[in-house]
Amino acid sequence: MSATPASPLSRRGLLLRAAAVATAAAALPYAEALASPAYAAEPRTYTFPEAVRAGVARAKARNERLLTGARSAGGWPMETAADQGGSIATRPVPGTPLAGLQLRSGAPESVLVHLVRRFHYEIAALQPGEAVGWSAPAGLRGTARALASGTAVRIRPGHYPPGTEGGFFPVELAVLRDILAELGGVVRWGGDDRNVDESLFYLTVGPDDAKLASVAERIRVGAPTSGQSAGVLVDVHDQRRRAAADALARRQKNAV
Known part of the structure; x- marks a missing residue:
């Protein structure tokens, strides 16, 4: 018996998934956000909504402004x-x-x-x-x-x-x-x-x-x-x- 093909994601499903990715991205340094499983799992052809891309941009700007690139004892x-x-x-x-x-x-x-x-x-x-x-x-x-x-x-x-x-x-x-x-x-x-x-x-x-x-x-x-x-x-x-x-x-x- 052949497997039943997976149903395509609804628009609502895509938006909910994008919101989850935005939340994860905002909590991570920019480089880590791009490498996160949530981001990597997205189809390469999918374009994130403007709100998601703006959130990632804000996270990148924040980290560039605050992080020195150096770490103290223990790796902080x-x-x-x-x-x-x-x-x-x-x-x-x-x-x-x-x-x-x-x-x-x-x-x-x-x-x-x-x-x-x-x-x-x-x-x-x-x-x-x-x-x-x-x-x-x-x-x-x-x-x-x-x-x-x-x-x-x-x-x-x-x-x-x-x-x-x-x-x-x-x-x-x-x-x-x-x-x-x-x-x-x-x-x-x-x-x-x-x-x-x-x-x-x-x-x-x-x-x-x-x-x-x-x-x-x-x-x-x-x-x-x-x-x-x-x-x-x-x-x-x-x-x-x-x-x-x-x-x-x-x-x-x-x-x-």
């Missing part, structure tokens, strides 16, 4: 501006007097805001301007380049200038190590770098890292990993927590 794209329609925007830091932090949306935002909140509650109360996220790429060197990708923060840089060690008291350092252990090692402290920068905290894993996604989700749903959530003090000297923090510290120090 560096951007030339924040709050300009790209992946980096100002995010609130609930429970603090901070006006907000310019961070990469999604998992980086969840993880770094949580870190800043615990720092505020458990190490030193932060004042406006004492935590900084995105910074322009020009002049950034080494691990500080993560600031330009929205995947890093500086906390109280005036108190912990680059190149200076010993800015934290032992009890503060114990809390700091506990925070890093709670975050599963996806964040590294600049105090462990060869070029010491004790105000810097940055992601060391990439956009597709499963642990990063897991940690971010745990924070978002308020799983009991650090006394329920940031702002609830925990016993950082608990034997198990201290062992986990010490083990991570050894691994990260040795990974210089």
